[in-house]
Amino acid sequence: MSIQLAAVQMISAPEVGPNLVTAARLIAEAADQGAQLVALPEYFPIIGPSDATRLLAREADGHGPLQDFLATIAQRHGIWLVGGSIPLVAAHPDKLLNSCLVFDPAGQRVARYDKIHLFGFSKGAETYDEAQTIEAGPAKPVTFDMAIDDETLRVGLGICYDLRFPELFRAMAPVDLIVLPAAFTDTTGRAHWEILLRTRAIENQCYVLAAAQGGQHPTGRMTHGNSMIIDPWGEILARLDKGEGVVRAALEWARIAEIRSSLPALAHRRL
Secondary structure: OOOEEEEEOOEEEOOOOHHHHHHHHHHHHHOOOOOEEOOOOOOOOOOOHHHHEEEEOOOOOOOOOOHHHHHHHHHHHHOEEEEOOEEOOOOOOOOEEEEEEEEOOOOOEEEEOOOOOOOOEEOOEEEEEHHEEEEEOOOOOOOEEEEEOOEEEEEEEOOOHHHHHHHHHOOOOOOEEEEEEEEEEHHHHHHHHHHHHHHHHHHHHOEEEEEEOOOOOOOOOOOOEHHHHHHHOEEEEEEEEOOEEEEEEEHHHHHHHHHHHHOOOOOOOOO
16 A cells, blocks of 8 residues: 655745745645645745744744645645644744644644754854744654554654754654655755755655755745655655655555565664
8 A cells, every 4th residue: 555745845935925825836736646645845934034034924823824724725635734834933932933733634733843953054154043033842752643544654743954863753763754844955955965864764764755945045045955755765766856846756555564574673773
């Protein structure tokens, strides 16, 4: 048995409205092509000239146009939708939570993950410090069960910089699929994105679905793109370098079972 997966790649702008139009169009494209689970990239609704721009789009948990959009479109297409990430209100009044919400085909929310690891990078003129405007989520892994055709898929969630912390994903094990929305910088992405994604797939013997921002944003920022779907052996099944689009591939139950049977690394864990 197989499940059809899709990753949406975007180049989000500072205005929420046009980004939602683009997301809706690409989700519809993925659903029309048979996708049963669709993932959006990190901050699909807004990427402005600074992290502070996203503060203006914050919503209270459970209420707001971004959350309504995700619930409605999941129900409209009858898909499982991993909503990339959106800014939610944090405990600190001047910060936000970078939150990934998951909706089932009925439009019901089934999971919420708040990004744990906050990106920091400084090289020349390129500097990022997410801790200035983002509040870290609780230090615990988040998974959800996706039931399709009498089978249950265990899915783990991470966001962007989380990819560099293997202990987060190992704490979820075993999972059948890791979904990682991201907006990797082009600088760090060219160096590490692919190798880290493939490593997470190999060491956890699961599929990885990475939905990325990918290109030159109106603000001048360049994101790495390369949305991809990777199998448990580390093989890249589908990939999109730059630009808007949809990446699709099938998750094969037999492939997971075959790899875990022939190389039972998860069962051999000792620490």
